[in-house]
């Protein structure tokens with residue numbers, strides 16, 4: 257018995273000192289110190305030892321247990337695993353960990369990224385501009401003089417000294433053209449602010465993507481081509497487009513652009529019921545666009561006789577609402593996980 261105890265002690269100590277992982281340590285703990293482990297086995301053999309030998313062998317066994325426990329602690333500390341005493345403190349290192357849920361991108365970010373990707377693939381580059389603007393960039397340079405009636409719908413949050421929160425990303429057209437020379441092919445994603453009362457389809461802050469292209473020979477058909485490629489990639493190959501004449505101060509001619517309803521496919525009807533997404537019209541407005549006004553070119557020092565360009569602007573929330581079938585703009589800003597998890 258004495259021989260056995262000595263041999264086991266040596267074997268255990270050398271095995272613990274060779275352990276390289278927390279799993280090794282745990283496996284050895286079970287092998288030697290577990291309820292059915294080798295040391296327990298020796299204790300069970302104590303019953304068969306001659307009575308006069310028992311105290312001595314008992315002592316040796318206790319020493320063995322202490323020595324092996326020390327070897328275990330030493331190995332665990334060396335590996336940096338949680339010390340064995342933590343088990344006694346109620347931390348079971350063999351329990352599976354707590355899984356932290358991994359989030360995902362906000363639906364608006366997803367749509368932003370998709371829009372950017374489509375235009376980057378078409379050779380556009382991305383530009384950025386400030387959200388706090390001067391009234392010059394938000395209005396005058398875009399051919400919206402102080403007394404112009406269209407200024408009312410854009411009139412925004414003024415700060416002071418003619419500074420305001422921009423009400424459109426068209427401001428970035430001016431900032432880019434002031435700094436760079438054509439040819440230009442740029443999109444400008446960002447936040448805009450309007451003095452609108454909040455309801456299911458309005459918010460005082462929302463997101464837009466502005467886009468424009470300037471060169472010597474840009475035509476309205478280029479605008480049509482680029483936007484129809486965009487609509488097909490965003491909403492599906494079978495998407496149709498419609499241009500309706502409209503007025504914007506910074507473009508001439510200007511148009512509002514509709515796509516065929518993505519729910520009823522332009523039929524206006526779902527079986528026999530009126531389609532509720534397009535209100536039975538078969539079309540959904542998605543953006544405004546036109547050929548850049550000569551006055552805009554003049555304000556950035558481009559010769560309007562030489563350069564031509566188109567511009568467009570779209571609301572990101574609007575596109576996300578159509579794409580995901582969301583009927584209330586406020587849902588985007590409430591950070592309710594029950595909503596966000598769906599996209």
Ligand code: DAH
Pocket residue numbers: 423424425426466467504506507543544545546567568569570
């Ligand atoms: N800035 C317009 C708005 O906020 C959107 C827009 C319309 C931008 C036509 C354009 C454009 O560049 O050509 O409602």
